[in-house]
Amino acid sequence: xxxxxxxxxxxxxxxxxxxxxxxxxxxxxxxxxxxxxxxxxxxxxxxxxxxxxxxxxxxxxxxxxxxxxxxxxxxxxxxxxxxxxxxxxxxxxxxxxxxxxxxxxxxxxxxxxxxxxxxxxxxx
Numbered sequence: 740x741x742x743x744x745x746x747x748x749x750x751x752x753x754x755x756x757x758x759x760x761x762x763x764x765x766x767x768x769x770x771x772x773x774x775x776x777x778x779x780x781x782x783x784x785x786x787x788x789x790x791x792x793x794x795x796x797x798x799x800x801x802x803x804x805x806x807x808x809x810x811x812x813x814x815x816x817x818x819x820x821x822x823x824x825x826x827x828x829x830x831x832x833x834x835x836x837x838x839x840x841x842x843x844x845x846x847x848x849x850x851x852x853x854x855x856x857x858x859x860x861x862x863x
Contacts, residue, residue: 743828750821751776753835757842765850771814772798772849774842779822793827794819794841796848817845 745753754776780792798815819841828834844862 742826743830743834745825745831745834747776747821749831750825750834750838753838754819754842756835757839760839761843761846765846769846769849771812773814773816775816775818777818777820780818780820791823792820793823793837794845796845798849800849800851815849817842817849819845 754774758774780790780795782788782790795818796815797818799812819838824834824837824841828837840862844857847857847862
């Protein structure tokens with residue numbers, strides 16, 4: 740499979756389009772969230788240096804927030820990694836689809852849905 744090519748602006752538009760596809764009834768429950776696009780994931784000191792991620796959710800899922808979670812908490816962060824997505828796709832259409840799957844997958848973590856359940860639902 741050859742790597743797809745997509746410019747940064749077009750990739751950002753694909754992420755924006757994926758975000759726009761999140762149903763309003765779901766999106767209205769998102770709280771204290773930001774989305775970033777980075778070129779690639781850099782594994783941490785204690786991670787396998789060959790770790791490749793398409794997306795990453797960092798934060799406190801809504802299902803785990805208690806009284807301690809209040810004003811002043813840093814926003815949850817979703818990062819979509821452009822280069823790995825382009826590497827696993829060979830066409831623009833595959834990139835758009837993979838971006839959608841990755842965005843939905845990471846937003847699901849914000850709602851407390853784990854990887855096992857996401858795989859069962861076809862969003863793995």
